[in-house]
Amino acid sequence: MNFHHISWGEIVFVVVKLLKMGGIIPGALAAFGARRLYQKWRQNKAMAGWPATDGTIQSGQVHKQGLRYWVELTYTYFVGEYRSGNHVHHFRREEEADEFLRQVKDKHLQVHYDASNPDKSVILDRDLEMVALLAPQYR
Numbered sequence: 455m456n457f458h459h460i461s462w463g464e465i466v467f468v469v470v471k472l473l474k475m476g477g478i479i480p481g482a483l484a485a486f487g488a489r490r491l492y493q494k495w496r497q498n499k500a501m502a503g504w505p506a507t508d509g510t511i512q513s514g515q516v517h518k519q520g521l522r523y524w525v526e527l528t529y530t531y532f533v534g535e536y537r538s539g540n541h542v543h544h545f546r547r548e549e550e551a552d553e554f555l556r557q558v559k560d561k562h563l564q565v566h567y568d569a570s571n572p573d574k575s576v577i578l579d580r581d582l583e584m585v586a587l588l589a590p591q592y593r
Contacts, residue, residue: 504566504567504568504569504576505566505567505569506564506565506566506567507531507532507533507564507565507567508531508532508562508563508564508565509529509530509531509539509562509563509564509565509575509577510529510530510531510560510561510562510563511527511528511529511558511559511560511561511563511585512528512529512530512538512560513527513528513559514526514527514528514555514558514559515555516548516551516552516555518548521546522544522545522546523544523545523546523547523548523550523551524542524543524544524545524551525542525543525545525551525554525555526540526541526542527540527541527542527543527555527558527577527582528540529541529563529565529577531565531567531575533567533572534572537567537572537573537575539565539575539576539577541576541577541582543579543582554586557585557586558582558585558586561585562585563577563581563582563584563585564577564578564581565577566578
């Protein structure tokens, strides 16, 4: 899927329109979808040519809203100086989120950054999932 032609303003417009038409539940679902769409768009942009450097996942926190869970990760990377970024990963169950966080904390992975603004960065879902997959299982 190519999201390069969609602007963030267009996504917000659609979310507001859904809120007006259907109320809070369709609007909330649209907002959740818009956030995921935006994250996917940023990842596609990174894959299309942003340079990469080594990064380390420093910390994470599990959040809950309604029936959904997500892990918000904080990572650091070095491009001229140490920088940090955040990444959100969604889950259906709290146990999955907790296990994922345990698996990826303190792990090294590729961080893609915008060469013209190195403070803008992204972790690709595929790289993060590979780190979690390769993490030793302690049970």
